[in-house]
Amino acid sequence: MALKAVIPVEIGLTCLRKEFFDEHSNDDQLKLNLDCLDEVRDQASQRMAKYQQKMAEYYNQKVKLKIFDIGDLVLRRVTLVTKDPTQGKLGPTWEGPYRVVHYSRRGSYHLEDLDGNKLPRPC
Structure with missing residues (x-):
């Protein structure tokens, strides 16, 4: 004790x-x-x-809304789903260029790559 x-x-x-x-x-x-x-x-x-x-x-x-017209070329941010794990933290943060095909609602765009392949989901 x-x-x-x-x-x-x-x-x-x-x-x-x-x-x-x-x-x-x-x-x-x-x-x-x-x-x-x-x-x-x-x-x-x-x-x-x-x-x-x-x-x-x-x-x-x-926040300032940027409106793109149909036919404009844009870059898309790389997400965890689309990121290549072999590139590590020094991999690109943007991918593209993509062409705006359709404007569905405020800030949502359907894109396609320069070869004409449409992306499955709007961005």
């Missing part, structure tokens, strides 16, 4: 936590905190949703 050395001055000092501790009121406060736990969680989730909405609004203000 290891003994802990105590300085005699620390023995005589009392802290406010020990002096005003009441076990009955402490139990009541713990029960009240447990009862209010769901409300605190709801408030936290509301704050988080509000923060995320503000961040999305700020981000969307900075």
